[in-house]
Amino acid sequence: MSILKTNNLTKHYGSRTAVKALNLKIEAGQVFGLLGPNGSGKTTTLGMVLGVTNPSSGDYEWFDQPGSAESRRKIGAILETPSFYPYLSAVDNLKAVAQIKGVPNDAIDKVLKTVELADRKHDKFQTYSLGMKQRLAIASALLSDPEVLILDEPTNGLDPAGIVEIRDIILSIADTGKTIILASHLLSEVQKVCSHFGILKEGQLLHQGSIHDIEGEKVTIEVGATDMEKLKSSLEKLKGVHAIHRDGAFYRLEIAHEVTTEYVMQHVQADGIIPTHISRQQGNLEQEFLKILANHE
Numbered sequence: 335m336s337i338l339k340t341n342n343l344t345k346h347y348g349s350r351t352a353v354k355a356l357n358l359k360i361e362a363g364q365v366f367g368l369l370g371p372n373g374s375g376k377t378t379t380l381g382m383v384l385g386v387t388n389p390s391s392g393d394y395e396w397f398d399q400p401g402s403a404e405s406r407r408k409i410g411a412i413l414e415t416p417s418f419y420p421y422l423s424a425v426d427n428l429k430a431v432a433q434i435k436g437v438p439n440d441a442i443d444k445v446l447k448t449v450e451l452a453d454r455k456h457d458k459f460q461t462y463s464l465g466m467k468q469r470l471a472i473a474s475a476l477l478s479d480p481e482v483l484i485l486d487e488p489t490n491g492l493d494p495a496g497i498v499e500i501r502d503i504i505l506s507i508a509d510t511g512k513t514i515i516l517a518s519h520l521l522s523e524v525q526k527v528c529s530h531f532g533i534l535k536e537g538q539l540l541h542q543g544s545i546h547d548i549e550g551e552k553v554t555i556e557v558g559a560t561d562m563e564k565l566k567s568s569l570e571k572l573k574g575v576h577a578i579h580r581d582g583a584f585y586r587l588e589i590a591h592e593v594t595t596e597y598v599m600q601h602v603q604a605d606g607i608i609p610t611h612i613s614r615q616q617g618n619l620e621q622e623f624l625k626i627l628a629n630h631e
C-alpha cells in the first residue's frame with residue numbers, strides 16, 4: 335500500500351523555492367529517510383504533508399487518498415520538540431496529551447515501555463536528559479497508535495549514547511509494522527536505521543530508492559593475522575567469499591550479504607588462526623551519495 339505520495343509538491347517563500355516539484359513515494363512498512371543538508375527543504379516538505387505549511391502548487395496523498403484531517407489522525411509526528419510541563423512526571427504529561435488527543439490513558443504504559451522510560455515514568459520532566467525528553471516526545475507521538483511516525487532530525491543535539499538509544503527505539507517501532515519517515519542531514523543515521531531513502535538538495539529530490547539496492551553486493555570484511563599466508567589459504571576455502579584482495583596489513587574480502595564476521599572468525603579459528611583484526615564494511619552509501627550529488631552538480 336502506498337502510504338505517502340507527493341505530486342509535484344512545491345513551496346516558494348517569496349522568490350526562494352524551498353521545495354521544487356517533489357515526487358516522493360513511500361510504501362507501507364518502510365523506514366524512509368529524507369536525507370539532505372540544512373536548508374534543503376526537509377522540514378518544509380514534512381510541514382506540507384502534515385498540513386501545517388500550505389504548498390504553493392502540487393498535492394499529496396496519504397493512504398491513496400487526498401490529504402485530509404482524517405488521514406492525519408493516522409500519523410504521529412514530531413516536527414519540533416513538543417512542550418511538556420517541567421513539573422509534571424512523564425505519566426502526567428502523557429495524560430495531558432492523551433486528553434487532548436482523545437485517547438484512553440491505558441495507552442500510556444505501553445508507549446513509555448516502547449521508548450524505555452517505564453522505570454523513570456514518575457520522575458519530573460525537568461529532571462530528564464535531552465535524550466529522555468526526545469524519547470518522551472516519541473512516546474507522545476505514539477499515544478494514538480498511529481500507522482505512520484514522522485520524526486524531524488530525531489537525534490539532533492544528542493550524545494553518542496543518546497543517539498544509539500533513539501536509533502534502537504526507531505528500529506523496534508519499525509518492527510511493529512509502523513511506517514517511519516525521518517528527516518536527517520546525517521548519512522550515517524539514514525544508513526543505520528532506514529530501509530529506503532530520498533536525497534534532497536536545494537528543494538529537489540535527486541534520488542530515491544532502497545538502501546539495500548545502493549549497498550548491493552558491496553559488503554566487505556577486512557581480516558588480518560600474524561601469518562598472512564596461512565590466513566589466505568584458510569580464507570580461500572570459505573564459502574560466500576567472492577574475491578580476496580590484499581590491503582596493507584589485512585585481506586579485504588568481497589562477500590555475500592549473509593556472511594558475518596562471526597562466521598569468518600569461526601572458520602579461520604578452526605584452521606588454528608587467531609585474527610589480529612576483523613571488521614565488516616556495510617556498503618558504500620557514502621560514495622554512492624557523493625556520486626549522486628556529483629551527477630547533479
Ligand SMILES: Nc1ncnc2c1ncn2[C@@H]1O[C@H](COP(=O)(O)OP(=O)(O)OP(=O)(O)O)[C@@H](O)[C@H]1O
Binds near residue numbers: 378
Ligand atoms: N517560513 C519561512 N520563510 C522563508 N523562508 C523559509 C521559511 N521556512 C524555510 N525557509 C527556507 O526554505 C529553505 C528550506 O528550509 P527547510 O527548513 O525546509 O530545510 P531543512 O532541510 O529542513 O533544513 P534544516 O535541517 O536546517 O531545518 C531554506 O532556504 C529556508 O531558509
